[in-house]
Amino acid sequence: MGKLDGRVAVVTGAGRGIGAEVARTFAAEGASVVVNDLGASMDGSSTEGTPAEEVAEEIKRAGGKAIANNCDVTDFEATEQMIRQAVETFGGLHIVVNVAGIIRDGMIFKMDERQFDSVIAVHLKGSFNTTRHASVYWRENRGGEYRLIYFISGSGLWGAPAQPNYAAAKMGMVGLSNSCASALAGYGVTSNCIAPVAYTRMTASLEGKSTTMNYSPDNEKLSTKNVVPPVVWLASEESSWMNGRIIQCGNGRIGLFNSPAIEREVTTPGVWDLDDAFEEMNTTFRDAVEYPNPFRKPRA
Numbered sequence: 347m348g349k350l351d352g353r354v355a356v357v358t359g360a361g362r363g364i365g366a367e368v369a370r371t372f373a374a375e376g377a378s379v380v381v382n383d384l385g386a387s388m389d390g391s392s393t394e395g396t397p398a399e400e401v402a403e404e405i406k407r408a409g410g411k412a413i414a415n416n417c418d419v420t421d422f423e424a425t426e427q428m429i430r431q432a433v434e435t436f437g438g439l440h441i442v443v444n445v446a447g448i449i450r451d452g453m454i455f456k457m458d459e460r461q462f463d464s465v466i467a468v469h470l471k472g473s474f475n476t477t478r479h480a481s482v483y484w485r486e487n488r489g490g491e492y493r494l495i496y497f498i499s500g501s502g503l504w505g506a507p508a509q510p511n512y513a514a515a516k517m518g519m520v521g522l523s524n525s526c527a528s529a530l531a532g533y534g535v536t537s538n539c540i541a542p543v544a545y546t547r548m549t550a551s552l553e554g555k556s557t558t559m560n561y562s563p564d565n566e567k568l569s570t571k572n573v574v575p576p577v578v579w580l581a582s583e584e585s586s587w588m589n590g591r592i593i594q595c596g597n598g599r600i601g602l603f604n605s606p607a608i609e610r611e612v613t614t615p616g617v618w619d620l621d622d623a624f625e626e627m628n629t630t631f632r633d634a635v636e637y638p639n640p641f642r643k644p645r646a
């Protein structure tokens with residue numbers, strides 16, 4: 347008995363790295379998988395090879411069910427055909443995992459328009475495309491155990507300085523996921539995000555450089571296998587009570603992020619006087635922002 351028996355999944359960016367691991371594990375757990383990958387270079391400026399075919403063949407050789415798809419997730423019509431391909435080939439669609447991604451890093455003051463637009467296009471527009479087309483199918487076939495899963499990043503959650511494009515795209519995906527969590531719950535869809543960490547080509551350049559993580563192909567805790575368990579769980583029927591949340595995973599850890607909540611609040615009975623509002627925020631908010639840790643001393 348597999349954890350995803352009888353379920354049909356589309357996994358974008360599944361020709362390499364984390365996406366390939368997700369596709370292989372989904373298939374090993376009984377899902378039929380559309381393995382999507384364009385074969386893009388890391389910055390998305392060129393394509394090479396046929397990684398989607400390779401992963402789909404590997405799955406089939408292992409006895410699983412898979413079909414390759416080479417579409418560019420930024421293409422609205424092509425992603426519609428990909429959703430149709432899943433339904434026509436495997437008789438339905440239950441899970442869409444948005445993993446496809448590129449990076450084009452640079453400080454905000456040096457970033458050109460193309461650098462920004464291309465990264466937004468793959469992560470955010472690509473996720474919109476798959477979601478939009480899947481949602482039409484789910485609305486017409488309401489009441490299943492349907493799943494949207496978005497791969498986001500700590501880069502957006504904490505603000506990586508040289509990734510304003512990538513950070514913005516990933517936090518855009520959080521908004522997309524949250525909106526869909528509200529809009530599609532009535533049709534049986536849950537929508538959640540995964541913030542992963544793993545050693546892949548995307549993080550290989552951090553080898554020997556990170557102060558927080560031992561990025562190395564020899565560090566098994568950073569294996570893509572350590573990202574997969576919460577993705578399989580979210581894709582399964584067991585997670586139907588989880589909607590609109592973010593799970594961080596990798597490096598041997600699986601963490602649930604809190605939902606946005608007001609931390610401090612000041613109020614007025616009528617209309618704010620500007621000086622009063624300044625005063626209240628300077629006192630009440632500053633404590634929370636600057637001294638959230640009892641061990642951290644106030645600035646002199």
Ligand SMILES: NC(=O)c1ccc[n+]([C@@H]2O[C@H](COP(=O)([O-])OP(=O)(O)OC[C@H]3O[C@@H](n4cnc5c(N)ncnc54)[C@H](O)[C@@H]3O)[C@@H](O)[C@H]2O)c1
Nearest residue numbers: 359362363364384385386418419446447499543544546548
């Ligand atoms: N590796 C990490 O530690 C890490 C951390 C945070 C977030 N992520 C995110 O996880 C996801 C997977 O990352 P990875 O490390 O496995 O990267 P990867 O580069 O190994 O894989 C990304 C895949 O996406 C495909 N792709 C790119 N553009 C595409 C397009 N337009 N259409 C279809 N496919 C396309 C690429 O061909 C590639 O195979 C990405 O969204 C990434 O931003 C990774």
